[in-house]
Amino acid sequence: MDYRIQEDYLYVFLPTELDHHSTESIRRECDELLYDNEILHIVFDFGETSFMDSSGIGVLMGRYRMISKLGGDVTAIHVNDRVYKILNLAGLHKVMEISQEKIWNKRM
Amino acid sequence: MGNTNEMSMEFDSRSCNEGFARVAVAAFITQLNPTLEEVSDVKTAVSEAITNAIIHAYDKEVKKIRIDCKVVEHEMYVTVTDYGKGIENVEKAMEPFFTTKPEEDRSGMGFAFMEAFMDEVVVISELGKGCAVHMKKKVGVGTSPFM
Numbered sequence: 151m152d153y154r155i156q157e158d159y160l161y162v163f164l165p166t167e168l169d170h171h172s173t174e175s176i177r178r179e180c181d182e183l184l185y186d187n188e189i190l191h192i193v194f195d196f197g198e199t200s201f202m203d204s205s206g207i208g209v210l211m212g213r214y215r216m217i218s219k220l221g222g223d224v225t226a227i228h229v230n231d232r233v234y235k236i237l238n239l240a241g242l243h244k245v246m247e248i249s250q251e252k253i254w255n256k257r258m
Numbered sequence: 259m260g261n262t263n264e265m266s267m268e269f270d271s272r273s274c275n276e277g278f279a280r281v282a283v284a285a286f287i288t289q290l291n292p293t294l295e296e297v298s299d300v301k302t303a304v305s306e307a308i309t310n311a312i313i314h315a316y317d318k319e320v321k322k323i324r325i326d327c328k329v330v331e332h333e334m335y336v337t338v339t340d341y342g343k344g345i346e347n348v349e350k351a352m353e354p355f356f357t358t359k360p361e362e363d364r365s366g367m368g369f370a371f372m373e374a375f376m377d378e379v380v381v382i383s384e385l386g387k388g389c390a391v392h393m394k395k396k397v398g399v400g401t402s403p404f405m
Binding site (some may be wrong): 167169170171173174177201202203204205207208209211212232236239240 | 273274276277295298301302305306309312313362363364365366367368370371374
């Protein structure tokens with residue numbers, strides 16, 4: 151999994167296809183990082199992601215549940231139209247900021 | 259029935275096959291000249307059905323998943339079949355956010371997505387025998403420039 155930690159921010163760069171197969175390891179690695187670091191904000195970067203199914207929803211909802219207990223938050227950025235539709239369908243726009251902006255916090 | 263075309267395949271219920279299987283179905287229906295959105299809809303729905311078979315029907319044991327796909331005129335039919343444990347209460351299983359595996363971060367949105375992205379979803383299951391998810395979608399209808 152591609153990630154970057156900056157202060158209390160964890161940036162997770164998601165793969166091209168976010169399905170049950172790819173989410174297994176993302177979930178595990180993400181939780182290890184949350185355990186080992188003082189993270190309050192998780193930013194999921196969908197810049198490379200063209201496919202997502204409900205497994206991706208599960209990962210975001212699970213991380214949201216964990217971090218919101220600590221008073222933190224989850225953000226989804228660089229979301230394409232397709233992923234945006236799926237996130238909305240699952241109601242995630244009610245609990246996290248979803249940004250379609252292409253240049254916001256461009257990957258370094 | 260002159261204008262039909264069928265395809266069947268069977269593969270191991272390994273998660274690494276999820277990508278291959280949904281892409282195979284998407285490739286098969288390109289003959290209907292679908293829009294990109296329709297292709298994405300079908301890929302998502304098929305992915306949900308396969309994931310269900312792997313996680314729930316077989317509980318991650320490696321067995322076979324079968325996909326039957328048919329196109330008739332402007333309609334595509336796809337059936338995803340497993341020979342696993344079956345669903346006790348199909349109606350309950352299809353409720354949005356219902357999941358038997360919350361500890362694995364399953365969202366419970368699988369069937370809801372299938373219903374959102376396909377025109378028709380019918381689930382037939384028998385305990386101990388398996389499950390068949392039949393889905394149907396009209397595809398490529400508005401794509402002809404001469405219509």
